[in-house]
Amino acid sequence: MRELDDERHFQYFRMSAARFDELLRRVAPMIQHAASHRAPVRDAERLAVTIRFLAAGISQQALAASYKLGTATVCTIIKEVCQALWAGLKDEVKYPQGAQWEAIRGDFWTQWDYPNCIGAIDGKHVRVKAPANCGSSYYNYKVLMAVCDANYRFTFVDIGAFGRESDTGVFGRTKFGAQLIQGRLPLPPHAPLPGTDVLTPPVFVADEAFPQKINLMRPYPGSQQLSHDQKVYNYRHSRARRVIENAFGILAARWRILGRAMECSVDTAEDVTKACVALHNFLSKRDQSLPEQTRYIPPGMIDRDGAPGEWRQVVQGDTNLISTRRITAARATQDGMTVRETFKEFFQTDQGRIDWQDRHVRRGTLNNVA
Template sequence: MALVDANYRIIIADVGAYGKNSDGGIFSNSVMGQALLNGKLSIPSNKTLPGTNITLPHVIVGDESFPLNKNIMRPYPRIQTRHDETKAIFNYRLSRARRLTENVFGILTQKFRIYQRRLQMSPEHIDNVILATCLRNFLRGNLHAIEIDPSNNNQQTNNVSTIHDLRNVGGKATEEALHIREEFKNYFCTTGAVDWQTDMIRGGYTNQ
């Protein structure tokens, strides 16, 4: 499991989960997950949204497999987006941000062929090899040369067989977390709106 910043850098990597483990246990039992959910992960101070006086915490972008938390944003349930365009827009913007992670793992897969085959080595050595590739990614710095069309909803990353699809991590959201998500939703639909988002929603975008 890895945490990726906006510059395609892996800033936290937690390796060692085996395929036989339950999907939900991967996040809840990881050092990163425990630190985040227990409020012990070092996260920058709250920041004002550009063009507003609204101050919100920094958040990690996740999918519906992650719990909604004041520092973790997950999509609205799909059924709620059918009759509420603002929630559909939030889900679309979240999906666009989440694709950064998919792109990073795609880059690793292309750069290091170990991600394209089964490794014949001990688990301890595998963990070290994976961490070495993550360190290489971090030391490389910003990857500004990579250009991604923000309006291309169909861009996908293939052959990333090492990524776990975390499902059913669960957890009841707090009122604070629900409020923070609402604030981000309102921002994405007003001051923070982008030109193409409404067309993407009305053109048949399916939130993933």
């Protein structure tokens, strides 16, 4: 693999050789083994096997054949290295604090025209092929809840909740969701809307599956009966919320193991998903200065100016990371609806308006790629 050019190395591993070496230095202490026979599997090969498994999404049997290893050996390596990737990179997926909140809030305003936004949130099904004799408590998927910043990087993930016949209640079973619904999540203070002295709380943006709360905004429901101002709000909301949609899309496009139901144990599926999330943040933060063909998130990968991102073609037909349905029974609060009204009114002012918002609403492009 070292003899390949940079572009082919990137296509195989989703990273450059230099980035692979940096990653190996981070995880090597956790995956090294004492030589117990004549041909031990070196730590670099352990990492290579695992990264290729995540990137290509091939079966463990095919991977074992290509590396001339036993299938049981490959299975053990993948689980061990995925756990090491999360342990070594989990600081890349860290709940923001202090000045980090202000940076995220500023990015959402300057890049996506939504003020006082500190994250976009969504939930996905992580499907696992049911093992034999799994028991009645196993329903073939877990729920991945995640928050990302304005640059498609995850700031929080929770992969702990089992799916049920209905997703209702899943959000409240996560620590993040429970604290947010109950108003106990540590968040930055209220801040004025840009160019005004109107204070609003920091908010996350989400889709219709989530409840309307003081720190959690969802779009106005329905479409036919909405006023023009409400449709403008929904358009502005959609621009900010699409960040998490793109983040999940990039994640699945780069790590094809997430494209279909995983054929492994539930615990291993969780390890694999966390490793992919950690790698996503690790690479997206470091690769922005590289040539486009070896950049983890090149400009064409994401939705831009009405053009769909390349990730949409890659994941077309995928059967994993499917959107959740209504994930909580929590009801909207009056305080939450008041905050949304404040944003709606701000988007009609000179300080909050963007030139093309009315055009998009008149053309009915509210739900198109923003």
